[in-house]
Amino acid sequence: MTSRRSFLKTTGMGLLAAGMATASTRTSYAQQSAESGNPKDTFRLGIAGYSFNKFKLDQALEMMKKVDVHYLCIKDFHLPMKSTDEEIAAFHEKCKSFGVTGYAVGPIYMGTEQAVDEAFAYAKRVGVKLIVGVPHKEVDKKKVESPELLKYVEGKVKEYDFKYAIHNHGPDNLPYSNAECIMNYIKDLDPRIGMCLDIGHNMRTGADPVADMEKYAGRVYDIHIKNITSPDKQGKGIELPRGILDLPAFVRMLRKVKYNGACSLEYEKDMQDPLVGIAESIGYFRGIMDSTR
Amino acid sequence: MTSRRSFLKTTGMGLLAAGMATASTRTSYAQQSAESGNPKDTFRLGIAGYSFNKFKLDQALEMMKKVDVHYLCIKDFHLPMKSTDEEIAAFHEKCKSFGVTGYAVGPIYMGTEQAVDEAFAYAKRVGVKLIVGVPHKEVDKKKVESPELLKYVEGKVKEYDFKYAIHNHGPDNLPYSNAECIMNYIKDLDPRIGMCLDIGHNMRTGADPVADMEKYAGRVYDIHIKNITSPDKQGKGIELPRGILDLPAFVRMLRKVKYNGACSLEYEKDMQDPLVGIAESIGYFRGIMDSTR
Numbered sequence: 166m167t168s169r170r171s172f173l174k175t176t177g178m179g180l181l182a183a184g185m186a187t188a189s190t191r192t193s194y195a196q197q198s199a200e201s202g203n204p205k206d207t208f209r210l211g212i213a214g215y216s217f218n219k220f221k222l223d224q225a226l227e228m229m230k231k232v233d234v235h236y237l238c239i240k241d242f243h244l245p246m247k248s249t250d251e252e253i254a255a256f257h258e259k260c261k262s263f264g265v266t267g268y269a270v271g272p273i274y275m276g277t278e279q280a281v282d283e284a285f286a287y288a289k290r291v292g293v294k295l296i297v298g299v300p301h302k303e304v305d306k307k308k309v310e311s312p313e314l315l316k317y318v319e320g321k322v323k324e325y326d327f328k329y330a331i332h333n334h335g336p337d338n339l340p341y342s343n344a345e346c347i348m349n350y351i352k353d354l355d356p357r358i359g360m361c362l363d364i365g366h367n368m369r370t371g372a373d374p375v376a377d378m379e380k381y382a383g384r385v386y387d388i389h390i391k392n393i394t395s396p397d398k399q400g401k402g403i404e405l406p407r408g409i410l411d412l413p414a415f416v417r418m419l420r421k422v423k424y425n426g427a428c429s430l431e432y433e434k435d436m437q438d439p440l441v442g443i444a445e446s447i448g449y450f451r452g453i454m455d456s457t458r
Numbered sequence: 459m460t461s462r463r464s465f466l467k468t469t470g471m472g473l474l475a476a477g478m479a480t481a482s483t484r485t486s487y488a489q490q491s492a493e494s495g496n497p498k499d500t501f502r503l504g505i506a507g508y509s510f511n512k513f514k515l516d517q518a519l520e521m522m523k524k525v526d527v528h529y530l531c532i533k534d535f536h537l538p539m540k541s542t543d544e545e546i547a548a549f550h551e552k553c554k555s556f557g558v559t560g561y562a563v564g565p566i567y568m569g570t571e572q573a574v575d576e577a578f579a580y581a582k583r584v585g586v587k588l589i590v591g592v593p594h595k596e597v598d599k600k601k602v603e604s605p606e607l608l609k610y611v612e613g614k615v616k617e618y619d620f621k622y623a624i625h626n627h628g629p630d631n632l633p634y635s636n637a638e639c640i641m642n643y644i645k646d647l648d649p650r651i652g653m654c655l656d657i658g659h660n661m662r663t664g665a666d667p668v669a670d671m672e673k674y675a676g677r678v679y680d681i682h683i684k685n686i687t688s689p690d691k692q693g694k695g696i697e698l699p700r701g702i703l704d705l706p707a708f709v710r711m712l713r714k715v716k717y718n719g720a721c722s723l724e725y726e727k728d729m730q731d732p733l734v735g736i737a738e739s740i741g742y743f744r745g746i747m748d749s750t751r
Contacts, residue, residue, distance in 0.1 A: 189666045189704045190689055190704065232734070233699075373482045405745075406526075410484070411482050415482065440734055441524055441733055441734060445737040446741060448699055448738035449741035449748075451699040451741075451745065452705075452742040452744065453748065455745075
């Protein structure tokens with residue numbers, strides 16, 4: 166929150182200038198947005214493109230505008246990997262017209278060296294320096310460990326100087342189930358290889374997202390915000406205020422470790438008609454942010 | 459939030475029972491709702507019926523269900539003053555089927571002793587003990603002070619043992635503009651006459667809702683929650699996260715003074731299509747509540 170003096174300076178409101186400003190006055194969120202968020206926040210709120218799985222880009226951006234969110238993690242169904250440079254430019258132009266910035270791409274599944282090559286080339290053409298990736302091989306539909314592929318990713322990270330955030334996908338989908346598991350794979354690799362901590366999936370493995378955020382802060386480059394119905398494999402996505410994950414505790418930890426990436430809501434309930442649940446969830450996260458500065 | 463022990467007791471989840479519960483686990487909101495809210499909260503979240511000005515009762519209740527809110531301040535367009543006892547019973551039955559309780563009636567405008575009589579009789583038949591009221595006379599469409607009418611209301615409050623919360627309506631609509639103004643009228647009256655503090659309209663007069671909540675806590679019997687675009691007559695309603703009123707500060711004050719009534723969102727933006735804004739606003743207020751316990 167800016168000081169009253171700077172608020173006065175910004176708004177020049179007669180009533181306030183007349184000394185009637187009150188302790189209850191704050192810089193409005195609309196004003197904060199214009200300044201790219203509250204200056205006291207080291208992180209920013211976004212939405213993961215997968216939340217709009219059932220919608221075209223225009224519809225997704227319309228929903229983002231409706232809930233006043235300005236950062237999108239770009240999914241390939243909105244911007245295909247094979248897009249031309251012209252198509253990419255048109256994508257950015259469209260986002261811009263809704264006040265939205267695509268800050269990263271992914272999650273992108275990549276099971277071969279060729280797929281890794283394509284993902285990095287795509288990110289470069291899109292103009293982002295963060296890839297949310299899932300680097301594993303698929304053998305007969307079973308995902309298997311692939312340390313050689315991770316070594317290959319490491320080479321690409323050095324080549325491009327991009328960050329690569331491995332997305333954890335819970336107990337259903339080995340090998341990258343939770344933060345600890347990812348860390349075991351990457352601890353000796355280039356530090357630009359880190360994780361996109363999906364706090365819902367993390368908790369579905371029985372892990373503690375708050376403790377993991379503290380433990381692995383130096384390697385968390387993106388976050389998927391969600392809440393879940395139970396801390397186990399049966400846990401389903403739910404509106405942020407209604408689940409068992411203690412999000413105020415999580416946001417306090419973000420502030421403690423001075424996390425400086427995005428927190429992107431990945432909303433996977435009512436995917437055919439998600440806007441109301443997204444609005445409730447975005448509002449909830451903002452309420453926590455405003456209460457924990 | 460309940461302790462881990464009581465959480466285990468409530469859920470009996472295998473994973474938790476096996477010692478895998480984490481600091482991030484909390485009682486889910488769904489569980490809290492089933493217990494009528496978090497036991498640490500002295501106040502409860504509701505919606506003011508006026509938010510659904512453009513909708514029939516069924517539509518209003520459908521929206522309340524969608525955002526998981528269980529308390530409604532009943533407006534007469536959903537339950538007319540002249541309803542029969544059968545119609546009132548049907549109203550309550552309908553609310554119950556959506557998990558909603560009508561906790562009060564109003565705001566009801568009453569400019570004559572007869573209107574006051576009707577309002578108290580109506581509230582009694584509805585079965586609530588709280589009337590949100592606007593007791594003034596109208597002369598040639600100009601609202602004028604009516605201390606005699608307030609004395610008459612005082613008699614009714616004694617007769618029925620109801621609480622009567624005068625709604626403040628900002629700088630547009632004298633005589634009840636803000637909390638201080640109401641207090642000046644009621645300070646020597648029966649303490650069951652108090653106010654429904656509309657924090658948005660209060661701030662539109664240049665007053666400080668947080669300071670006023672502290673000052674007049676003993677006489678605040680209902681609250682209309684909203685946010686506004688500016689602290690003056692031009693201030694318009696807006697989604698709760700986006701206005702200039704510092705709601706985290708306000709909720710902290712509610713906790714400090716141990717306010718034990720309802721906080722009802724009165725959402726007056728996009729009244730033809732309010733659900734998304736209501737969802738964002740309800741989520742925001744819950745985020746603050748969860749962050750300030």
